[in-house]
Amino acid sequence: MHPDQPSLRWDGEAIVTLDQRALPHERRLLRLTTVDDVIAAITTLAVRGAPSIGLAGALGVVLSAYAHCSPGTGDTGWEAVRADARRLASARPTAVNLAWAVDRVLTKLTDGPDAVLAEATVMIDEDRSVNRQMVDHAVRAVLDRCPQRSLRILTHCNTGRLATAAVGTALGTILALAEAGKVTEVLVDETRPLLQGARLTAWELAEADVPHRVCVDSAAAAAMSQGLVDCVLVGADRITARGDVANKIGTYALAIAAAHHGIPFIVVAPESSWDRSLADGRDIVIEERDADEVTSYGGIRTTPLGTRAYNPAFDVTPASLISAIVSEHGVHSPSEVTA
Numbered sequence: 001m002h003p004d005q006p007s008l009r010w011d012g013e014a015i016v017t018l019d020q021r022a023l024p025h026e027r028r029l030l031r032l033t034t035v036d037d038v039i040a041a042i043t044t045l046a047v048r049g050a051p052s053i054g055l056a057g058a059l060g061v062v063l064s065a066y067a068h069c070s071p072g073t074g075d076t077g078w079e080a081v082r083a084d085a086r087r088l089a090s091a092r093p094t095a096v097n098l099a100w101a102v103d104r105v106l107t108k109l110t111d112g113p114d115a116v117l118a119e120a121t122v123m124i125d126e127d128r129s130v131n132r133q134m135v136d137h138a139v140r141a142v143l144d145r146c147p148q149r150s151l152r153i154l155t156h157c158n159t160g161r162l163a164t165a166a167v168g169t170a171l172g173t174i175l176a177l178a179e180a181g182k183v184t185e186v187l188v189d190e191t192r193p194l195l196q197g198a199r200l201t202a203w204e205l206a207e208a209d210v211p212h213r214v215c216v217d218s219a220a221a222a223a224m225s226q227g228l229v230d231c232v233l234v235g236a237d238r239i240t241a242r243g244d245v246a247n248k249i250g251t252y253a254l255a256i257a258a259a260h261h262g263i264p265f266i267v268v269a270p271e272s273s274w275d276r277s278l279a280d281g282r283d284i285v286i287e288e289r290d291a292d293e294v295t296s297y298g299g300i301r302t303t304p305l306g307t308r309a310y311n312p313a314f315d316v317t318p319a320s321l322i323s324a325i326v327s328e329h330g331v332h333s334p335s336e337v338t339a
């Protein structure tokens, strides 16, 4: 995949996207032609990553607008599109980007489907420039907090070009640091149960020829205790007004371990991941996913039949454990604010 090529695009009639479930062994393309196709792609994580699912949701509204708003349908088509938009926005509850992106393109609905498509296209281009600005700020935030000449960075889940329309958030920052010769090694949490780290982040780092090793999630704290980690960089799905952060399950444990070892814990996420209507992260709706993601892998059952599972897809890290939250607008240090 070309560095600047987003993992999803509009081909003039439909959405074309990499099926992230097939990576790293197969670059399978999906062509999404209906709203139900988009919802299925988002709920199955064929398309995943907060910014990417937002852009997919926006393009899903485009599909609906062309399906329901041919000339002469007037506002009757609009209600059908709004109903589709509500279904798209609720496909996954935790990442605020999905509802934000759907709401934004809906503002163009009464101008017609071409206007909705134009707005979605602007958002894809914006994500590219937002990534660049965010990464520039995040590189400085890391270097300001890490005196080491070359860094050993731990990251969780996948926050690169598969999760955004461009270079990515936390992983985009890691790639920029590596390009500047500042990275000794990246330690990649495999990120159970769907292995976004082992399958996707390792794939992106290998493509970029950045030294890395994968570890089981439960090895991260031990790596910190062994001095193998100088900085932790992660993304976000929803950030509250006071800086509590919802992110992939396992992030909270990393923040606790990093605080214990005095290691900078930095969140990199666009402004579209902030939800300032909430203050307390405990009010964030956490997506619970099917038990079979935990009780099986690759179609092979790993537990006895009948075993139930606890499978939240995200957890919440309180602002007090976060060294810095970086967006395209700059660096926010919640732990200083809430100390």
Ligand SMILES: CSC[C@H]1O[C@H](OP(=O)(O)O)[C@H](O)[C@@H]1O
Residues within 6 Å of the ligand: 048, 049, 050, 051, 156, 157, 158, 159, 160, 163, 164, 169, 170, 196, 234, 235, 236, 237, 247, 248, 249, 313
């Ligand atoms: C820049 S991606 C942000 C965020 O989204 C991921 O979740 P998922 O793989 O379930 O879509 C993960 O939490 C990333 O940190």
